[in-house]
Amino acid sequence: MFDSVIEFTADLITALAQPLGSTAAAIVIFTIGVRLLLLPLSVMQARGARTQARLAPRVGELRKRHGRDPERLRSELVSLYTREGASPLGGILPGLAQVPFFMVAYRVFVSSTIAGHANALLTHGLFGVPLGQQFASTVAGFGLLSGPTLVFACLFLLLLAVALVTSRRIRQTMGDEVQPQVLRGVMPLLPFTTILAAAVLPLAAGIYLLVTTAWTAGERAVLYRPALAGR
Template sequence: MSVPATVVASVSDVLEPVFQHSATAAAIVLLTLCVRLALHPLARAAVRGERTRAELAPRMGELQRKYRGDPERLRREMQQLYTKEGASPAAGCAPMLLQLPVFFMVYHLFTTDDGLLGHTLLGAPLGGRWTDALAHGGLLGGHGLVYLALFALTGAVATWTCLRNRRNAARTPAASGQPPMMRFLPLLSFGTLVTVAVVPLAAALYVVTSTTWTAVERAALGAGLPPRPEAGQPPRRGARSTR
């Protein structure tokens, strides 16, 4: 048994008295929460980076207008501005990129490890997919209801995330100048529904848990909102949020 499988099995054994046959599914959820908690400092840094970039947007626009005929000079000036303000264009990608190995580990584990494929969540095999559930009892069968619950939670989180992102974008001064394609980005949150439908149930549990955590975390950190000045003071050009 591989090391990841051993970890999942060990946690499952601890949870078995409470969750019984669904202990392995509970272990996946618990381990996912542990991974996201470990990545929380990166999420906080990403939000700070987003706010810094929002504050720098007017100055970036000035540089683009000033050096639009000199792409190389524009690139250098923008890099200098980012360096001076301690911002990074890729800061918001770090948590997502670090989660990918974990997701693929879960995907590989529950498509190749015979010792875990037989475990279930309320009767639905963790190694199975939605199409398997539809073939075993239909949409409202025992297995199908497990997926309907996941779809309902995923859809609720995606809808809330989409609406929140649109509200936040509307509060951003530069929102009116965004390219039309950028206005459709909030709809990408619904892509999680497709993922849940096509991956094994074990991987779907990871995706749903991680997506829900992301929505709650970003709301708690105030991600996407323009930085607010300190009480009694006007906003300062180039000031960075310390939250």
């Protein structure tokens, strides 16, 4: 079943590439389309996260008051979330529901074979670089100062720009409840892992990473902006 979904996705991107004249452009359009389909889940996740932030002080008070009585604490937390019409998993479950979509996209843009056949998507190129090519093999084949290597360099710079924006926003919105201190130091660094991933994954996966992380940055800027905090 999972392989059939992957094969269908690859065929869909191939069909998009024909009128667009570019498989790379088809990957961009496909990624945007998937993120639009997942937008309701992202909205649910943002609402859940805002509810968690709003209830955090009251949850903290209950934990201090009933920390030595787990059963009473559980009962009080259930009552609190019931009164507020919320769920302690409201900010987590919508995000988990998105994971299968990202798994399919990952397989399509990384796997050299799909359903026992060569992944034709990865044989197409962007400015002369096959979408299945990796950065190391590009440098080895064309040299460090070459057009194909420049394609990867531009991709890394764009990913770096998105990571800088995302990291700065994480620092601005990270509350005091985020503990321990090590975690507070690590979280702003996580967006930069996309650059490391793009350095070892095929170019097709790097394009997908760029589009989806840029979308996420814009989405969070809208859904998590301070003006919505009280809604």
